[in-house]
Amino acid sequence: MRFKLVPALVGLALATSPAAAQGADTILNVSYDIARELFAEVNAAFVAKYQAETGRAVTIDQSHAGTSRQARAILEGLPADVVTFNQFTDVQLLHDRGNLVAADWQARLPNNASPFYSLPAFLVRAGNPKDIQDWSDLAREDVAVVFPNPKTSGNARYTYLAAWVYGLEAFDGNEAQVRDFVGRIFQNVPVFDTGxxxxxxxxAEREIGDVLVTFEAEVLSIREEFGEAGFEAVVPSVSLLAEFPVAVVDAVVDRRGSRELAEAYLDFLYTPEGQAIAAGRNHRVHDPEVRAEFAHRFPEVRLVTVEEVFGGWEAVSAEHFASDGILDQVFVNQ
Amino acid sequence: MPTVTNARRQGPSGAWLVGLALVLSALFLLAPLVLIFVQAFAAGLDAYVHHVTEPATRHAIGLTVLTALVVVPINVVFGVAAAWLVTRYRFFGRRLLVTLIEIPFSVSPIVAGVIYLFLYGAQGLLGPFLQAHDIQVMFTLWAIFLVSLFVTAPFVARELIPLMQAQGSEDEEAAITLGASGLQTFLLVTLPNVRWALLYGAILCNARVMGEFGAVSVVSGNIRGQTNTLPLQVELLFNDLNTVGAFAAASTLAVLALVTLAAKLVLEARTRS
Structure with a gap:
């Protein structure tokens, strides 16, 4: 009996391992950790549409974890046909470290290869008891702010830079004052989580802090998850554009012969149907009709980009996030 | 309850100790276990069934059981062979071997996972060779089996070695003197002598395989419905703010553990009667 079991198990292992899933009817979408529901919905819609158009039944597999870790796994051989990340730097890493993605990946799809976007926004407790409206309120002494550690979380790096942008405008570019301002916000954070x-x-659950700073998509989803009565969303006067870049992993699709399907999948994210799903999951999108339909969810906000203010991610990484960079100094001086 | 009678005989301090032990085990062992099921059923039986039978969770349960079915027999054979070798033979490097067997205990599981990544990953030591032959190890079931084997390798051997050392080899020598073959000696003398330790080691090994998170998380690739084991699925659901789903998945892990325990009790009862 045992001797029959072994080949059966081996067969099962082979049948279910991704290496054996050759052929272009299956692709793997490697994504960030909180996008599971979003892409579960996208996949179902795409599979139905693709079958209606081409008659082919395809499968989209999903993998979710922090994007820096996912990028690392892909470099070590995780066969991702497409990546849908929330950090520009993690896609760029696939080009820089492994040459798995072509250098021009950002130019191959519209809007810097970001089908949807979000921005750091605020979630406050019901009735907004501390009257928190803008970044300046986060530096007030009576306000406890919650956001994750910018050393480990891409989300918090956006928060840090957005506060920096507000400071630059408020203090006319006086860097010492901006540092002091951002430092005061950091002093108001009782606990830095890793993600x-x-x-x-x-x-939301431990009920620490007066305001949570995170992506607007997350802010709106928390209200849906934990009950709209307990929280209010606040969009500051200015914030930073947070793009969610997508790319076909050239090295993998060329090896597996899945380029056509992978590209069709990413294109789908830009169709009105794909955009409506993303907007329904609280991401801002570019499609004008979908925008109009969901306009009530997304108040007007002035968005600046990392390129405009800081001269791109490479510059900002070197100046702010490197060891002993400005972020470290702000952290230490608190 | 002999313990309670003994405690009464020893006076109030004994009763206090027993009471303290009971309260602590209720707080630290029973309460979390109960809480898992309370949370899992928080949204009702229908919701529970829905979460547990969701395809990704169902697959995770199957994968976790499959991993145990693959890993535990291999490690039982390895453990018996290793214990036999180090307790019945004297040779150069014997102590080193004993230490080597225990290495997985002293290495953090996450380090174990990363070591395998450095060995078999695309940018790892054997990466170019594996890629040239189109062999994918990392982020497949093979990787999960491999790290699970590594992490749980010592369990059986560690249970057997002290016991076999204490028992000595007199019984086996007697069997051989009376004309038994090597295989007969092993099956009829050695194995029965160590069966409880062997069973206990296998159960520990099984529990650890099913619950292993750190090492598996590094090498699995987290592909839903393919390489997500139950502990990974629990984390995924929890990160999705899907508390009921996470606890429902966790409850199936708890049930698997309870089934293992029950199997042990039944086996014990059968062999004793």
């Missing part, structure tokens, strides 16, 4: 979801739980 965005952990910070959400700290604020």
């Amino acid at each position: 965005g979801r952990a910070a959400t739980l700290t604020f």
Whole structure:
């Protein structure tokens, strides 16, 4: 009996391992950790549409974890046909470290290869008891702010830079004053969690802090998850554009012969149908009709980009996030 | 309850100790276990069934059981062979071997996972060779089996070695003197002598395989419905703010553990009667 079991198990292992899933009817979408529901919905819609158009039944597999870790796994051989990340730097890493993605990946799809976007926004307790409206309120002494650690969380790096942008405008570019301003916000953070979801739980379930700073998409989803009565969303006067870049992993699709399907999948994210799903999951989108339909969810806000203010991610990484960079100094001086 | 009678005989301090032990086990062992099921059923039986039978969770349960079915027999054979070798033979490097067997205990599971990544990953030591032959190890079931084997390798051997050392080899020598073959000696003398330790080691090994998170999380690739084991699925659901789903998945892990325990009790009862 045992001797029959072994080949059966081996067969099962082979049949279910991704290496054996050759052929272009299956692709793997490697994504960030909180996008599971979003892409579950996208996949179902795409599979139906693709079958109606081409008659082919395809499968989209999903993998979710923090994007820096996912990028690392892909470099070590995780066969991702497409990546849908929330950090520009993690896609760029696939080009820089492994040459798995072509250098021009950002130019191959519209809007910097970001089908949808979001921005750091605020979630406050019901009735907004501390009257928190803008970044300046986060530096007030009576306000406890919750956001994750910018050293480990991409989400919090956006928060840090957005606060920096507000400071630059408020203090006419006087860097010493901006540093002081951002430092005062950091002093108001009672606990730095390692990731965005952990910070959400700290604020919503452990009830620590007066305001949570995280992506607007997350802010709106928390209200749906934990009850709209308990929280209010606040969009500051100015914030930073947070793009969610997508790319076909050239090295993988060329090896597996899945380029056509992978590209069709990413294109789908830009169709009105794909955009409506993303907007329904609280991401801002570019399609004008979908925008109009969901306009009530997304108040007007002035958005600046990392390129405009800081001269791109490479510059900002070197100046702010490197060891002993400005972020470290702000952290230490608190 | 002999313990209670003994405690009464020893006076109030004994009763206090027993009471303290009971309260602590209720707080630290029973309460969390109960809480898992309370949370899992928080949204009602229908919701529970829905979460547990969701395809990704169902697959995770199957994968976790499959991993145990693959890993535990291999490690039982390895453990018996290793214990036999180090307790019945004297040779150069014997102590080193004993230490080597225990290495997985002293290495953090996450380090174990990363080591395998450095060995078999695309940018790892054997990466170019594996890629040239189109062999994918990392982020497949093979990787999960491999790290699970590594992490749980010592369990059986560690249970057997002290016991076999204490028992000595007199019984086996007697059997051989009376004309038994090597295989007969092993099956009829050695194995019965160590069966409880062997069973206990296998159960520990099984529990650890099913619950292993750190090492598996590094090498699995987290592909839903393919390489997500139950502990990974629990984390995924929890990160999705899907508390009921996470606890429902966790409850199936708890049930698997309870089934293992029950199997042990039944086996014990049968062999004793």
